[in-house]
Amino acid sequence: ETGVTQSPTHLIKTRGQQVTLRCSSQSGHNTVSWYQQALGQGPQFIFQYYREEENGRGNFPPRFSGLQFPNYSSELNVNALELDDSALYLCASSQDRGGEKLFFGSGTQLSVL
Amino acid sequence: QKEVEQDPGPLSVPEGAIVSLNCTYSNSAFQYFMWYRQYSRKGPELLMYTYSSGNKEDGRFTAQVDKSSKYISLFIRDSQPSDSATYLCAMSPYSSASKIIFGSGTRLSIRP
DSSP: OOOOEEEOSEEEEOTTOOEEEEEEOOTTOOEEEEEEEOTTSOOEEEEEEETTEEEEEOSOOTTEEEEEOTTSOEEEEEOSOOGGGOEEEEEEEESTTOOSSOEEOOOEEEEEO | OOSEEEOOOOEEEETTOOEEEEEEEOOTTOOEEEEEEEOTTSOOEEEEEEESSEEEEETTEEEEEETTTTEEEEEESSOOGGGOEEEEEEEESSSOGGGOEEOOOEEEEEEO
């Protein structure tokens, strides 16, 4: 059974640029959720994808968008990067939109300069 | 006021001690309660999951939920240096990842 993997591990961008983060779900899971974790804070829900469709969105602007592919891997895209976007981005996979047993990846640390 | 409050610590205890970690919350609709452990530069790892009130035990870990007081706890017995991490409480009104609210985490350090 493979775990959740995320790439890249670290990323440095400048304000105004665009970034794509990738996530490979745990084997057998059809739901992926993305979270933003600022330093010293808990993860904040960005959005969730279930069977390739968006299934819930947190309080994040439209410049945060995502995709889920038929193999249940996923991407998080952020356009027009702002300094406040600097954070650890986590993806978590689960089965059938369930939230009580999330399996997190190690995250992508994004720095916006 | 945040929906979920958690003391950020840091909390430092000697090896072998009993550790008590706590969260309070304001939303009486929360039914699902979770504790995650997060090591430095890693993603959170689910430790305990409880539905509604009561206690749940798993090895050295015990989770307690008191819905009347809107208060949850995680106890770690016989603490080990490998338990040093940030502990996040999380809760949700129903079983959906989209509705989970995380606490800000408590940093725990176990001294050998």
